[in-house]
Amino acid sequence: MSGKKILMLTGEFTEEYEIYVYQQGMEAVGHTVHVVCPDKSEGDLIKTSLHDFEGDQTYTEKPGHFAEINKTFSEAEAELDSYDAVYAAGGRGPEYIRTDPRIQAMVRHFHDAGKPIFTICHGVQILMAVPGVLKGRKVAGLGACAPEVAAVGGTYIDVEPKEAYVDGTMVSAKGWTGLAAFMRECLKVLGTEIRHN
Secondary structure (H helix, E strand, C coil): CCCCEEEEEECCCCHHHHHHHHHHHHCCCEEEEEECCCCCCCCCCEEEEECCCCCCCCCCEEEEEECCCCCCCHHHHHCCCCCEEEEECCHHHHHCCCCCCHHHHHHHHHHHHHHEEEHHHHHHHHCCCCCCCCCCCCEEECCHHHHHHCCCCCCCCCCCCCEEECCCCCCEECHHHHHHHHHHHHHHCCHHHHHCC
């Protein structure tokens, strides 16, 4: 089976693990992951963040490594038909890129075409910004996003931190601690079969 093409939506201060672990894991099994950010070109770098829970009432945030953009945003816009799935990574990036009409149009394309949509942590904020995408759907994400999920007609699923949730071809998880389960379910939706000899 030939590898699939996945479009990863990021912004400055997207969660580092949700970029790197996902990208490298998918590439390891033969898929292509294009990491894009509005107004960034192939070879540009974006800052990332590291979110953690350290006993405070909310998560903490620390600077992460730089992440490399490997696809020019405008080129990805022009080639949406060539992608098999879209992935909305979490962290703080979704807070602002979700307001970009170009990002909204990308998500709309995958929704209208019935293609897989993958989201983790704050990534669900991107889906909220596109009317109808979450209506009637069940989705996981960071707990702080639950009221917004309900406000746009979705049902928030409070999965365990190391679990993922599947609703048709939409795969979601609470945060980076769920990446193993999340990626496993994404691979199933993509039709990827891994065999151990």
